[in-house]
Amino acid sequence: xxxxxxxxxxxxxxxxxxxxxxxxxxxxxxxxxxxxxxxxxxxxxxxxxxxxxxxxxxxxxxxxxxxxxxxxxxxxxxxxxxxxxxxxxxxxxxxxxxxxxxxxxxxxxxxxxxxxxxxxxxxxxxxxxxxxxxxxxxxxxxxxxxxxxxxxxxxxxxxxxxxxxxxxxxxxxxxxxxxxxxxxxxxxxxxxxxxxxxxxxxxxxxxxxxxxxxxxxxxxxxxxxxxxxxxxxxxxxxxxxxxxxxxxxxxxxxxxxxxxxxxxxxxxxxxxxxxxxxxxxxxxxxxxxxxxxxxxxxxxxxxxxxxxxxxxxxxxxxxxxxxxxxxxxxxxxxxxxxxxxxxxxxxxxxxxxxxxxxxxxxxxxxxxxxxxxxxxxxxxxxxxxxxxxxxxxxxxxxxxxxxxxxxxxxxxxxxxxxxxxxxxxxxxxxxxxxxxxxxxxxxxxxxxxxxxxxxxxxxxxxxxxxxxxxxxxxxxxxxxxxxxxxxxxxxxxxxxxxxxxxxxxxxxxxxxxxxxxxxxxxxxxxxxxxxxxxxxxxxxxxxxxxxxxxxxxxxxxxxxxxxxxxxxxxxxxxxxxxxxxxxxxxxxxxxxxxxxxxxxxxxxxxxxxxxxxxxxxxxxxxxxxxxxxxxxxxxxxxxxxxxxxxxxxxxxxxxxxxxxx
Numbered sequence: 001x002x003x004x005x006x007x008x009x010x011x012x013x014x015x016x017x018x019x020x021x022x023x024x025x026x027x028x029x030x031x032x033x034x035x036x037x038x039x040x041x042x043x044x045x046x047x048x049x050x051x052x053x054x055x056x057x058x059x060x061x062x063x064x065x066x067x068x069x070x071x072x073x074x075x076x077x078x079x080x081x082x083x084x085x086x087x088x089x090x091x092x093x094x095x096x097x098x099x100x101x102x103x104x105x106x107x108x109x110x111x112x113x114x115x116x117x118x119x120x121x122x123x124x125x126x127x128x129x130x131x132x133x134x135x136x137x138x139x140x141x142x143x144x145x146x147x148x149x150x151x152x153x154x155x156x157x158x159x160x161x162x163x164x165x166x167x168x169x170x171x172x173x174x175x176x177x178x179x180x181x182x183x184x185x186x187x188x189x190x191x192x193x194x195x196x197x198x199x200x201x202x203x204x205x206x207x208x209x210x211x212x213x214x215x216x217x218x219x220x221x222x223x224x225x226x227x228x229x230x231x232x233x234x235x236x237x238x239x240x241x242x243x244x245x246x247x248x249x250x251x252x253x254x255x256x257x258x259x260x261x262x263x264x265x266x267x268x269x270x271x272x273x274x275x276x277x278x279x280x281x282x283x284x285x286x287x288x289x290x291x292x293x294x295x296x297x298x299x300x301x302x303x304x305x306x307x308x309x310x311x312x313x314x315x316x317x318x319x320x321x322x323x324x325x326x327x328x329x330x331x332x333x334x335x336x337x338x339x340x341x342x343x344x345x346x347x348x349x350x351x352x353x354x355x356x357x358x359x360x361x362x363x364x365x366x367x368x369x370x371x372x373x374x375x376x377x378x379x380x381x382x383x384x385x386x387x388x389x390x391x392x393x394x395x396x397x398x399x400x401x402x403x404x405x406x407x408x409x410x411x412x413x414x415x416x417x418x419x420x421x422x423x424x425x426x427x428x429x430x431x432x433x434x435x436x437x438x439x440x441x442x443x444x445x446x447x448x449x450x451x452x453x454x455x456x457x458x459x460x461x462x463x464x465x466x467x468x469x470x471x472x473x474x475x476x477x478x479x480x481x482x483x484x485x486x487x488x489x490x491x492x493x494x495x496x497x498x499x500x501x502x503x504x505x506x507x508x509x510x511x512x513x514x515x516x517x518x519x520x521x522x523x524x525x526x527x528x529x530x531x532x533x534x535x536x537x538x539x540x541x542x543x544x545x546x547x548x549x550x551x552x553x554x555x556x557x558x559x560x561x562x563x564x565x566x567x568x569x570x571x572x573x574x575x576x577x578x579x580x581x582x583x584x585x586x587x588x589x590x591x592x593x594x595x596x597x598x599x600x601x602x603x604x605x606x607x608x609x610x611x612x613x614x615x616x617x618x619x620x621x622x623x624x625x626x627x628x629x630x631x632x633x634x635x636x637x638x639x640x641x642x643x644x645x646x647x648x649x650x651x652x653x654x655x656x657x658x659x660x661x
Contacts, residue, residue, distance in 0.1 A: 035535070037379045045069045047091060047113075047523050054095035055079045061099055066113055072143075073110040076102040087110045101132075106139040106164075109147075116145025118189065135160030135203070136185070142186040143208055151226065152192035153653040159201030165209035166248040171278055189214050193223070196230035196261075205247040221283045222257060229260040231274075245273040252280040261289040262297065277301055286555070287327040296335035297403060304343040318345075322374070322401040326351050344372045354381025354415070362386040371430075372400030374514040377411045384417040389425075389512035406464045408434035412460070415441060418478065420448030427455045431462035431493070435470055436613035441477040444505075448480035457500070459493045469520070473501040475509075477608035483510045490517035496542045499524050512536065516547075522565075523548040531558040531584070538565045551586040558584035559606035571614060583611045592616040598636075601628050607651035611616065616641035622656070633655030 022571045040059045044050050046068055050061050059079040077099035079092070085092045089112045091102040101111060109116070111134075113125035120482035126147065133140055139162045145523070149156070168185025187210040190197045194522020198206070206229070217223050229248065253259050259281055262274055277300040281287055284306055290297060306321040325346035330336065331353050345347050352360060361385065370376035376395045378384055390411070390661060399405035410429050413420070429436040436457050439450060452473065461470030472489050475482060482503070489500035501523050503509055508530040516538040523558065538547045547565035550558070550572070573590045574581035577597050584604035591599075591613055598621045602611065620643065622637045623629060625647050630653055631637070631645075637658050639645070647656040 004459075018572075029232070039553065041456045044532045047073070050077065050093070050099055051091045052094055053097075055093055055097060057081050057097060058149060059537050060102075066110055067115075071110065072108065073113065073505055075111040078102055084137060086128040087130065089132045098140075103138070105279070106141050107133070108141045110144065114145075114147060116142070116147045116186075118146035118148065119512075120148065121150050121153075122147045123156075124151050126156065127156055130156050130158060130161070133161040133514055137161060137203070139164050140163075144186055146187045146189055148189050148191065149197050150192045151190060151197045155195045155230070156197060157201060157232075158200045158204035158206060159199075160203040162205040162207060162247075163209065164205075164207045165251075167208035169210070169252050174615060185210060187212060190225070190228070191215060192466065196226040196228065198229050199232045200246055200248075201232055203245065207247070208250040210252040211256065212252075213256065216255040216284075218317065220316040222255070222320070224285075224315070225257045227258040227261040228253060228256040228397070231262045245275060247275045247277075249275065249277040249279065252282075256283050258286040259283045259288060261291070273298065275300075279303075281329075282306055282326070284321060285324055285326070286329050289329045289331065290333040290336070291331040296337060297333055299336070299338045299341065301340040304341060305345050307500045313622045318401045320349070321345060322399050323347055327373075329353055330360060332360070336360070336364075337360070337364045338368060339364070339366045343368065343376070346373045347375065348378050349373050349376035350378070351375070352379040352383045353382050354379070360384070360388075361386045361611045365390045365393060367392045369394045371396045372398055374405065374408045375410075375412050376400050378409075378412045379416055381415045382417045384419050385413075386419050386421050390420045390423065390427055391425050393427045394430060395427060395432075395436075397432040397434060397436070399433060403433070403463055406468070406470075408431045408432055409436065409438045411437045413439045415443065416446055416448070418446060420446060420450065422448075423451045423453075424450070425453050429455060429457045429472065431459040432514050433462050433464070434460070434471040435474045436460055438474045439477050439480065439482075440475075441480065446476035446477065446479055450480060450482050452482070452484045453489045454485075455629040457487060459491055459576055460498045461495050462493060464495070467497055467549045469497040469499060469502075470495075471524075472519075473503075475502070475506050476504040477507075478505045479507050481508045482506055484512075484514065485510065486513045488515045488517070489519050489522070490515075491519055496520060498542075502526070503505040504529060509533075515539070516541070516543065521546065523550075525550045527551065529556040529563075531560070533558070533560045534562050536563045536565075538563075541566055548586075556564070556584075557604055557606055558586075559609060560587045561608065561610060574613075583609065588612045588614075590614050590616055591620045593619040595619055597621070598623050599629075600626055602647065602649075602654055605649040605654065607649065609649045610647075613645045613646055615641065615643045615645075617641055622658070624656075628652070629654050629656060633659050 039564045043062045045064045047063055047066050050063060057079055061077045063226045064074050065071040074386045078098050080100050091099045093099060109129055112129040114122045129140055142165045165186035190213050195476055207642045211228055213225060226500045266445055269402050274297045279302045281302055281304050287304060304327050306325055326348045327343055327346055328350045374397060378398055395410035397408035397410040399408060410432050457472040460472050484501060491498050498519045499521045500519050503525050505527040510532040511523055512532060514533045518540040520538060520542040522538045541547050569592045572585045573592055576594055579597060580601045582604040583602050596619050600623045618640045620639050624632045624634055624636055642661045645656050647654045
């Protein structure tokens with residue numbers, strides 16, 4: 001029978017047949033097609049009809065669908081000589097020739113047999129599509145539907161091409177809506193626990209699709225699924241080496257145990273950029289692990305919260321995330337740019353993991369909001385941190401699940417490795433259930449320089465009604481230098497035991513031009529080599545008598561001047577019987593020697609220092625006959641009880657005014 005230039009031979013088992021009138025698709029399927037020699041273009045309803053044909057090389061075929069007419073899988077094919085065919089995009093015909101899928105730039109996943117109906121397993125056709133598009137730079141379009149991926153069957157390799165969806169986000173609390181997940185664009189529903197669903201190689205990009213785990217439990221602890229996006233730079237080199245970067249953007253990730261792992265496979269000092277932008281991320285254990293030298297790494301404008309899992313379950317899962325969830329586990333990698341992200345409800349935000357980390361350089365953390373997170377920035381143990389910049393962030397360190405957890409800290413740096421260089425500028429350290437910043441080095445050997453400038457600190461110890469003392473800055477680092485300048489420390493909580501800065505020990509501290517408002521004290525300085533304490537303002541100080549406290553631990557030089565305080569000045573008592581007492585602890589002192597003592601010089605003064613001395617008995621004489629103490633017309637002065645003296649220093653000589661009371 002001849003129709004439209006094709007000779008059809010009926011299947012014997014299907015006789016008798018209607019051979020006149022209009023054929024339906026079922027009629028067509030009851031025939032074999034045999035090509036007439038001078039005919040080269042054909043049209044059929046589905047792929048199954050095409051593969052039953054025997055067509056010559058050079059012919060073309062158009063299908064009206066993949067499985068059936070109108071199912072979205074319509075495509076064009078070119079007939080070539082026998083070659084390998086995946087039987088999803090390319091198909092072997094009855095005569096052994098192969099129908100090769102034709103596309104340019106962008107191709108729909110349904111042209112490979114993907115159903116995306118929420119029931120059929122789409123792993124095999126999607127894998128075939130990924131293999132065909134690998135390193136072509138083309139786009140695999142996934143417009144809508146619910147694609148089931150059983151990872152027990154393997155992983156999809158995304159290298160050198162783009163998977164692109166419609167950028168339609170499902171609601172946080174229920175990505176499946178009323179049971180019709182296709183209402184929310186393109187969804188990968190991930191099942192199986194054997195393999196990562198996607199291996200990301202150089203040049204791999206995924207945009208505008210949704211990922212979710214429909215079988216994830218809603219009780220604590222969650223099911224441990226393999227990482228959703230697992231980077232593998234050991235995959236073959238992309239074409240010409242000119243599309244090295246990886247881009248993940250405009251996607252939604254519901255309930256992955258670990259969302260992305262950058263660089264566990266492959267080696268090399270530079271693997272191309274990683275760009276993770278404008279995604280909605282709801283991981284349960286870890287958002288992103290960085291453990292390769294892939295640079296630069298841009299994490300921009302993402303939303304981070306475990307809200308989907310938490311919203312669908314009880315308090316036990318909230319507590320689990322609060323104790324275990326980490327947004328970024330940074331074990332290695334330079335040139336991290338983390339900007340414009342909103343982060344809520346985790347144990348840690350950016351976690352520089354000293355158990356496995358070696359070193360990180362050039363970390364730019366800019367314009368992010370951290371809330372309901374116990375440790376927004378934490379660096380622990382043996383990490384070399386060079387060039388970390390914290391600029392313009394909002395950091396509220398609070399356990400969103402446990403209001404009685406006062407171990408939180410907005411920035412916590414403990415026992416780093418040999419080098420630390422950190423700048424914190426223009427951040428807002430909001431209410432924190434603990435200390436705002438902790439810097440500690442138990443070894444006392446780490447060379448470090450930390451600048452803290454232009455920040456706002458509010459309510460350390462938020463929510464703690466006890467008398468426990470909390471500090472906005474808590475330092476215990478003998479070989480680090482700290483510059484703390486132009487910050488505003490204020491309390492609106494009414495706590496009586498907050499201190500702006502407490503330094504147990506440091507190599508040097510420059511604490512200048514800061515404002516303390518309603519804190520217990522502006523500074524408690526226990527020990528260190530050098531101290532500059534100038535031009536600070538303290539208002540509504542809660543300590544009954546002393547705005548600041550400086551202990552005997554300043555071992556080298558101190559410069560204290562031009563501060564404006566609202567409380568009585570702390571008077572430090574000279575060491576008993578000391579003939580050259582130190583003035584490094586402050587600017588106001590008491591001389592109360594137990595026996596006759598002649599003072600010949602004031603040690604540890606700095607150029608332009610001004611100090612005041614009050615005498616509480618008649619045992620002290622000031623020697624003005626030498627060269628370094630000038631006053632009282634060059635005559636010795638024997639002070640009596642309640643006499644006082646004011647001296648200023650030019651770097652060599654003290655010039656003193658005495659007052660007999």
